[in-house]
Amino acid sequence: MKAPSGLLPGTKNVPFADALAAHGDRTAVITADGRVSYRELAVRVDATARRLGPERRLVLLVAANTVDALVVHLAALAGGHPVLLVPGDHPEAVRSLTDAYDPDVVARPDGDGWVLDERRDISAHTLHPDLALLLSTSGSTGSPKLVRLSHQNVQANAESIAEYLDIRDTDRAATTLPMHYCYGLSVLHSHLLRGAAVILTGLSVTDACFWELFCDARGTTFAGVPYTFELLDRVGFDAMELPHLRYVTQAGGRLAPARVARYAALGRAAGWDLFVMYGQTEATARMAYLPPEFAHTRPEAAGIAVPGGSFRLQPLPDWPGESTGELVYTGPNVMLGYAEGPEDLALGRTVDELHTGDIARLAPDGLYELVGRRSRFAKILGLRIDPQQVEAMLEKHGVTACCTGDDDELVVAVLGDPEAADPNGVRRLVTAECGLPPRAVRVRVLAELPRLATGKADYRAIRELAGPAPAPPAAPAEATASEPAAAALCRLYARILDRDAVTEDSSFVGLGGDSLSYVEMSLHLEEVLGELPDHWHTLPIRELREPSGRPADKRRGSRRRTLETSVALRAVAIVLIVGSHIHLFWVKGGAHVLLGVAGYNFARFHLGCADRRERLRNIGRSVARIAVPSMAWLALMLLVTDDYDLTGVLLLTSLLGPNDGFWFIEVLLYMLVAVAALLAVPWVDRAERRFPFALPAALAVLGLIGRYDLFGLEARVHVPLVVTVFWLFALGWTAARASTVGQRLLVNAAVLATVPGFFPGELAREVVVVVGLTLLIWVRTVPSVAWVNRVAGVLAGSSLYIYVTHWQVFPRLEGMPTLVATLASLLVGIAYAALATRVMRWRPSLPGSRGTAARARVSARRGD
Template sequence: MTPSFDLLPAVRAVPFVRDLARHGDRSAVVTADGTLSYAELAQRVEQAARRLGERRRLVLVTGANTVDALVSYLGALHGGHPVLLVPGDGPAVATLTEAYDPDVVVGPHGDGWTLRERREGSAHELHPDLALLLSTSGSTGSPKLVRLSHDNLQTNAEAIAGYLGIRDADRAVTSLPLHYCYGLSVVHSHLARGAALVLTDRSVADACFWELFRAARATTFAGVPYTFDLLDRVGFAGMELPHLRYVTAAGGRLAPEKVIRYAELGRRGGWDLFVMYGQTEATARMAYLPPDLAASRPQAVGVPVPGGSFRLAPVADQPDGVGELVYAGPNVMLGYAERPTDLASGRTVDELHTGDLARQGPDGLWEIVGRRSRFAKILGLRVDPQQVEALLAAHGVTAACLGGDDELLVAVVGEADPRRLRRLVAEEIGLPPRAVRVQPVDALPRLATGKVDYRALRALGTTPPPTPPAAAPGDDLCRLYAEVLDRTDVTPEHSFVDLGGDSLSYVEMSVRLENVLGHLPPNWHTMPIGALPTPRAGGPRRRRALETSVALRALAIVLIVGSHIPLFTLTGGAHLLLAVAGFNFARFQLTDATRTDRLRQVRAGLVRIVLPTVAWIAAMLVVTDQYRLSTLFLAHSLVGPPDARTEWHFWFIEALVYILVGVAALLSVPRLDRWERRHPFALPMTLAGLGLLSRYDVFGLDARYDLPTAVVAFWLFALGWAAARAGRVRQRLLVTAAAAATVPGFFGQPGREALVVAGFALLVWLPTVPSLGPVNRLASVLAGSSLYIYLTHWQVYPHLRDLPLVALAASLTLGIGYAAAANRVGRWFATHRSVPGWSPARNRSTVASPPR
């Protein structure tokens, strides 16, 4: 009589789990609380296996990035018990416990970790090859599970460790959940090579994650596409990670431009980027892109992992060379399980039909071109929702699409106009607008892996928006950001720069935020809102401070107007503003975004300068005879006339516009853009050096041709840019020395030159200056309205010269009023454009909750 499977002795175990002890005293697990050696880990794993007994049972383990969860999981594998690994949050534990009736449940209970035996033996027939049960990445908590064998786990771990070149000295941070096949493959492949795991459940958006990363001397971490969005927001490109050796990307398509950018970032930083492709049904990985090909073939998923192979299965209505990608290899699952009786089944599949449409390039690299299973037939027309998502992304709109029987559901994040989006999508794919339903959402629902949860999205699209929950501690800050930046899609993972903040909104934001927090951390504008300090609540008031750049802008505009009246004579304010403009250009336009996004931000900045300027000058052309068409078109410095008395009023704006256009043209060159990212301080210092050729008129051009101020004074803008990039003491000293050496003699007015040099010194050495609450509020208004005050004061003070104080107050008041009107018109204009994201004041990057 053939014995039941549950009576077989527990002789099967995954080799890399069975052999943990052979790595001896090497570090196996590193946490914020200490380190476990392989010998210690092996001892704890064996103890966990003994607690489960020798009789094979189905063990449900709640996945978590903790030592208890890891030991429980490895202990079950060591004892030969099939493991049902489930996420620890949400309804998955209860759903799968009810569906599969596990014999043992291991997981958190209260403040501890418990093993609960539901019976002594097993209620199931368990196939001898069965080692692990996982939900597919798109159906967490679904009763449909992937059945994986001991050989699947071992061979895939060895293949991954082989092509990544994992060493026993490597240390991998658990940046993804343990229950997710990608996160689990990191554990398997590193344990197979005797490398260490740095266990944490922190997100890459959390500063504590990076503190642990450095302290543990971690060498690698894994990310899904959403992880890389978060890395952009936390300033990963500027982090010092001396031990980082490689970064892996999988779990969805990483945009080619982002692949190129991170591959280049890795080349400069001395680490490799591995782009990978996989599915739970293949244990984890099926293909990888060699790092040296990432920059030249960013759209490819690469070559099969060692031991695997691909072929194409024909698909109707596809062009030649495109078919469904089919994978074969020792890591292909045994098959699916949909009910407990399936646990007794052996292998039911030999190949994996991935559901992805693919082609093989002439160089042998494989490319994914679409998803077969997501195609929908709507009103007789075949629609690819993935292509619709790509279309909207190209317009700066974050969306997820689902096909139904008679309509396409488009869930859109942010303030998109549903009617205009519906027309855009309908015209692109050939559907009537009535067949496209646009559903605005606050954030796309995501699985713990960071992928869009399409099942939840479908339910979300058919139900009214939920009632907002009670305010959390960070909600006040989100509301403040939303109010200042006029956004409705603010989440704690956003930063000021993510939300399209610029030098104008920065002024109001910094002052109001400082009022709430009591103190602003350095570089707060690039920090996620959730990473900012907790708002002050009734504690002792800290000394107030004001951002130096804000203080200088407010002071400069007062000095400009006051000197023109003249109420006093303290000139140099406009040239100081030119330096501050360079400082803010580096902070708000030169982000870690792609070159295209950077240029879009510069264009948006130019729009915010040019439109209100031209509107004001046009109005003055109608009511006065002070200006000419050359003034209206900001071309006076180029075409004259040279005898004009009032057209020089706007020299500063002309100079700033020309400089921004010129710098944008430079950075549109890919090589220069890459050089700026690689040498963020050296480039502006080099440009400042070139600018000094015209400042000192080395070639005599100014004397002969009367060069525009933009050319002569450009070095001040470039030095301000360098001041923002001066992160080290010697760099700050260099900027200060350059200003002190080159500004004197430019005007021939010692007081004017001293003002500009002093402004540079403050920018470089003092992020903030001591202040008072009322002063902060006044400075916020003045600095935020400085452009508009400069524009309008020429038509105010000449009529009030006999009352200089009144002239100053009236000039400032009119400029502030024009700023408010211009901002209101700008918001209206942004709301009524045909394509969302058109607003120059907004950068539509949207973040949901980070994967844990």
């Protein structure tokens, strides 16, 4: 590559970064704040390149999906300056790599601006003429080991991707991945090469604002790692209207074949293509892709080599067969080599072909399939994990273990007494070391570790022996104010959700949170963070951290407050129920609104991307949290009063007849058990994921059979009340899955058509139900103030327990003012809620057990 004018002789650069102006006034960048043309972008890049000067210097760029960061990156590539990209959301990685490589220039954000910290005019390093880019391998953002990429690597990789994706100048790609990650960076490079536009944003696909920006910008494509597709399932992507979407790409780890096939089918129906890709940072980004026509029929395949590249299979003694061996890649995008310190920046090419470490098979149809790993590295949820380093870390903590992994999880076999060892303490250590979520780490305690005849660990046997991880113990106490914000939030989640090993990648839904814990969690988070973002329950904790800057109390004081509609409805409904029973006023219908809210929350909290068994476990936990405290209270009342019998204590009156005052609790439990049984059927579970709106809509239609008693059963036999009111639960579920205006209108029309006439002669009651459900469908939050949020949160979070206890409170206060009886009923229910919650979270320890001692040792090491 010849040096363009303005560069010193012998200086090379990346051609597409120096040719931005050739695309004229076409849109280059779209942000929430406006648009930047290629001509405008070229002017800014040229100005920054002049600022960097003609002498090559090492530029460390604190990367972010912003125009400022993109300008600095392109200026470095155009000016021939090697650029080291580091993640802007990991200050420790920035410090570590700055110390390790002593860059000449540090480009970083500073408040609302951007600064170039020019530490010296002439580089302190010897920089090889071919060196253009330095990237960390995925999952090693703070490691000094970097991949050295040349100008040719960057240009060739962008050209190859643009060719097989057929990127056009009319395409508009959203940045769903960070710039410092080679996959996210390749999206920017390949589209800028072709004169296409990039929709530059740091928003998550779970954020409604992301999709508003994507649609407003007429987005045609976005990229995703496996976890992205889990998030897409949560937000109802398959029901979205994206008329300009042309293709979706996936890389960053193996996506389950079933999910590949499902998204391929979804794309075919909606008119877009799915490109499944395979790559490594050492190949700049991409090595193979699966042509979209094979995504449905061959979803397990990695595909074919990208244009300009080629594969060969190197035979391995442990993998016999001519068509199987280690996958070796050759192409112009293969890295120069690794750097482990600044002295390596002077090196030229030390690698000619890339030994991927993956075992592959060439199928008869010409597609490559990955069947194993030669090295013990595992890429789990997009993070590269070295099991040997995990073993070494555990050894330092006095734990003898063998680790192995695949694309989905890390398996840790621990040597010890299965009855006394603490697998959850081991899991905490591993998740803290690797950054993996707890669900991706399985720990199995074995009396003897499997060995080969040579004495080496038998990792295949360990993988086969690994069973389900044991249930986590009680969560540690809440963090103190002196802890980092992220750590405090992790401990808060652990305490409220009674889950262990919570990490920054955990989310409320992913940890099995439900409607009972949702209110308590939202109140605590609001105290810490102020206004919560939409869909906070689906966001990882790292996206909820309190931003730095002004003191937290001032930040919270400056934020406007809102109250989530479902929480407000629960609070108002329970007050209406209790007040009406005590005759403080007469406004009925609150319990039936709560049935719709229950269905709404069921969809939000129990129908995430977890597998079928995990979904059922979470529903089971919710059933227990409703049934156990209710039955405990009724059992106590059975002992001290004559008001109940054993049928009532067992919550069977609605089923056996006649219905009594606890019908709501019984009906809610029956509904949860029924839908759990339905979702336990594999094809129903798949149908719910494929048709998240249509399935509950169909259940609502079936529920109308009971609503209207179409078969006349009520006249002949006792019909459980759950059959009569299930349609309200199903309508709430459907409302939660309605992602378009048309779908919301359809649900609202169903409410308006079916509620009238359900309570003959009680128009006011029907109005309450219609208004409540309509608010649930259309209004996400209502304006509020802090004290109202606190009161509503306590009432909503305690609503179940208030309902259970109030029947025994107000009759004892006969003769007292009805307002006093109402307040007393609410307060007793709130107190019982606090007691029940504390008891449900408490687990006894066995004094003197070795497991307890082990937990204490782990806690001491971590400062818990």
